[in-house]
Amino acid sequence: MEYTFREIERKWQQAWKENKAYEVPNETSKPKFYVLDMFPYPSGAGLHVGHPLGYIASDIYARFKRLKGFNVLHPMGYDAFGLPAEQYALEHGVHPADSTARNIATFRSQMDKIAFSFDWSREVKTSDPAYYKWTQWIFLQLFKSWYNREADKAEPIDTLLEHFSKEGNSRHPLPNAQSVIPGLENNNFTAGDWNGFTEPVRQAILMEYRLAYCGYGEVNWCEALGTVLANDEVINGVSERGGFPVEKKRLRQWYLRITEYADRLLKGLQTVEFSEAMKEMQGNWIGKSSGAEISFAIAGYDAATLDVYTTRPDTIFGVDFMVIAPEHELVGEITTADQKVAVEAYIAYVKSRSERERMAEKKISGVFTGAYAVNPFNQKQIPIWISEYVLAGYGTGAIMAVPSGDERDHKFARHFNLPVTNIIGEAYNGEEANPTKDAKLTNSDFLNGVVMREAIDIVIGKLEEMGIGKRKVNYKIRDAAFSRQRYWGEPFPIKWIDGIAYPLDESELPLELPYVESYKPGPDGEGPLANIPEWTASHLETNTMPGYAGSSWYFLRYMDPHNDQTFCDRKWSDYWRQVDLYVGGTEHAVGHLLYSRMWTKALFDLGYISFDEPFKKLLNQGMIVGVSRFICCDDANHQLLSHDIAYRDANSQEKIEALQRIYTTRRVPSEYVDKLGRFIISKTEDFIKEFKLQGYKFIPNEDGIIELEFAIEKMSKSKRNTINPDDIVFEYGADTFRMYEMFLGPVEMSKPWDTKGIEGVHRFLKKLWRLFFDEAKGKLVTEEKATPDELKILHRTIKKIEEDTERFSFNTSVSAFMVCVNELTDLKCHKRQILEPLLILLTPFAPHISEELWQQLGNSTSILDAAFPAFEASYLVESSKEYPVSVNGKMRTLINLDLNASQDQVQEIVLANDIVQKWMEGKPLKKLIYVKGKMVNVVV
């Protein structure tokens, strides 16, 4: 009997489907385990071999946990709303709903061929009204909540109303001190004020507290995409999708008040198992820094103080100038008449520069305002400058510049010839700033001789005493822009009446996205929904939610996917709780992962779930990159040459360079390349036709082969270097494909796809098959009792696979199978006692062949329900009495030492001494060291 993988795989996939083998009950006595993949965005390109890497890893782990007796939730779905589908719609006139449905069907068929153990009965699609009903519902909960800083948690807005009507906002000042509320003189009000406010004023105030709120703000506007983007969707001044320019624009936007969660998002990182790199990235994004806010008096100007934020209050005597952002509110007021022209010119110049220019050039520029601040400790007058290197959006938009300690301040001082006060003695060399915290202060009045690190607290204490400063923590993270001027997203369940946002009633959900023929932008930066008369007539919000809305909570919906009464019954979220293992790429480090962590915390605060971190352990899979091939091309002579022919004489760098001037290269799509990376000769005609190379001739080498050059690149449809998993599965089977992807290397690592290596894994499965069947003799399996050597092989393998799989080392697991099968083949071991447990071990990796052989052994139930075999330590003890000995630190040989037999160390050493002495031909032994109970080291 042969290993007919296509037939076997089709048969079992069918059987598992019919038996609903992967459906997971909520009600069971088993312990739970939740393994989740980041669900895909169903793009039109379909899956390539890089995509399933993480899915295979998580599938193996899920199946492994199932064998170990867990009730494993392992679902899959689609992140179906989003920009690309709409871009595609605009370009091709296909409705996003249609193209998305078609793409999902492709994804599904590709995934089915790889035999993932997903419970498809729990599938979710974020664009499904039954799903986004609850996305809208959660949005409403955020809208109807505020963050109580005293309790450090979100609460329903009603509790805030209670505070307001009893005591105004004295205990709960506006989260954003810079907020401007029309009709409210300053941002503080009493209970009496509150009760006297009109409804619009009250609503405007409440909006400033809501966790999901609408306001005007500087946003990242992308003209080409016609929408606003979140900070994490903008990279180096261009959009992540498409690379279009992004500019700052002031627009009405919805936001999530994620800043209120900054500290908890940071602290929560300590409770989850994310990679250090991932924690670092999130930590950077949140960007916590602590220091002080200091109010400087402005000479001759009493109306306001100049407030700066600094992490280094210890350097206060080194402040040589102040710098404020060009947008700073005081600019107009403090600028002296002399400087007015220069300042206005500078502000005009700054406005003329785009975000990108600013970032690309980093020119030192600025202008003096003519005004002076006063150092509160020594009354020194400090000039106030304006420069674009100070950002309006961070801290107070003003800094105290300490050129001896800060590189940017130092450059600025140099550029404008400002004096530099040295407050760190020899630690400052006069050439460049030294940001140390460990120097002793000089020129610093009462701080002279104090180490800077310690001076920080002293200064803050003094400032607080004087009432001109306070300890302050700052974060880089900004509230997340939550609206898109787009069609293909969740509509906001909000109605605008007389400028006030009213939430829809829960009974009105879902607010369905209307079907439209055109996705053209609406008027005045509004979304396409503004083009629909019925929509605007009902005063509905015309923006839609961003792509990350639906993905911020989908892991909860899988627990209770068909519930139409609530987003997820508390009973089931209490059972499944956190995702135990979350697998996905690093690209979502500061987007999706941060947002879903915030939503989880908010839902936790509001009492809807019982945990406040969604993902317990995060495994980041690497990318599988492609190998692109290029053919050497001699355009002058119309020849396409085998690489070795073209570069035959390239024995020096000069010659190589000379040849490179003669030849160019042309990209060869993967379908023209064989497994060994050579051009497939039979396709020359097609290639010439496709790339319009009429008259070109192919020049193979002596062996009739056309060798190609290669480069490692990211797989992409446009580069035509993708490998479709369907093709691999067709040629080798899903089991081989699964094992090979794991065998390539650690899951976390990026690596190039190399098709030729897959043969080895395929050979392994055939070899395994031959332990059970011989083509001529038929069934080989016997009921004979296993020998100790065979048992040793089995139990060692069980131990290794269990340990390696538990620590996600799937590549070494696959190797362990190969070693085991090689050894059993050598021993001609065909015993059921050995082979049956081996099949169970293999099930997570290669489910089809395992199930087939399992049934062939006469088992009546599915191997999916088998129990993971336990190893017996007794078989693992080394039977050999030989131990390695090192002499002078070098491992020399094995000698006959019975260390296990004796518990008495002295006896062992004597024994070793004896033998080693003999072995060393009488050379004296100076020292004998007993190490680790198994190793004897001798120093001569």
Place this chain on the structure above:
RNA sequence: GCCCGGGUGGCGGAAUUGGUAGACGCAGCAGACUCAAAAUCUGCCGUUCGCAAGAAUGUGCUGGUUCGAUUCCAGUCCCGGGCACCA
């Protein structure tokens, strides 16, 4: 510039975390079976010297700790990733 990773054969990668480096696989070489091919099997496969047994050397580089270092420490050079006027 700052912060994380990582440098091991021709290649992908192992090494129980301080104990015989190079498992497993690919590629390569030699052989068996075969009319032949495929498939399968066996042996060899870091470098240098040697007919061989064997010896020396070897985990980016330079030092250090140790009986013993791919593993720990210091310095240095490369490669990959992230952040980047955040005061």
